[in-house]
Amino acid sequence: MTLAAETPAPSPQPHADPNLLARRLGYAGLIPFIAGAIFVWLLVGRIDDEPFAFVVRALSTYAALILSFLGGMRWGLVMPSSQWHGPVPGYQRRALWTGIAFSLIAWMGLLMPPHAGLAWLGGMLIACYLADRKHYLELGAAGWLTLRFRLTVVASLCCFVSAAQI
Structure with a gap:
């Protein structure tokens, strides 16, 4: 007897748009930016x-x-298709390196005076989106770019507006 639960879930489409839950959670993630x-x-x-x-x-x-x-997202996109033993394709290597770079860049923003740090972080959110435009295409997540753009615009604007007020 075969149970329905044993049937493997269909694999996600490589360029599929984010589902409703992902969109809702993404927009909910803007609440601390806007409130702040x-x-x-x-x-x-x-x-x-x-x-x-x-x-x-x-x-x-x-x-x-x-x-x-967002830097860690690249690692998550690379992990399922990565060959951990052997040569790493160039696009995966770039995704892994930039994933680490954005974590270090975020840390630098926290070490700066608040007005400079917020401006830095807002700019780096934009830089991360611009890098993701290429990486998401290479990693099969192009359908997420519209959501990423909208979230980036609001989040970076909140950082810039706040930095200007300090």
Whole structure:
């Protein structure tokens, strides 16, 4: 007797668009960016330095985490198709190296003064998207680029607006 649960799940289409859950979670991930930018905009000069610094640090840390997450996405895209024993194709090598680079770049943004760090992180979110335009095509995730573009625009704008207020 064969159970339906034993049937393997269909493999994802290489250029498929993100499903509804992925889109919803992606947009929900903008909430800390938007809330952080609003709080920075509303609170600058109106509250004590310590609580304000907490808000700025929270936004900066979240932006760095997202940038690092986006770098890790490349590793996730390479892992299923990678041959860990033998030569690594050039596009996979680039994806792995840039994945690590974006984590280090995010860390650098956290070490900067807040106004510079937020501007840096906003710019690096854009740079990550531009790199992903090529990597996602090579790694079979081109259908995600529209969502990535929208999320990048909002997230980077929130970083820039916040940096300008500090």
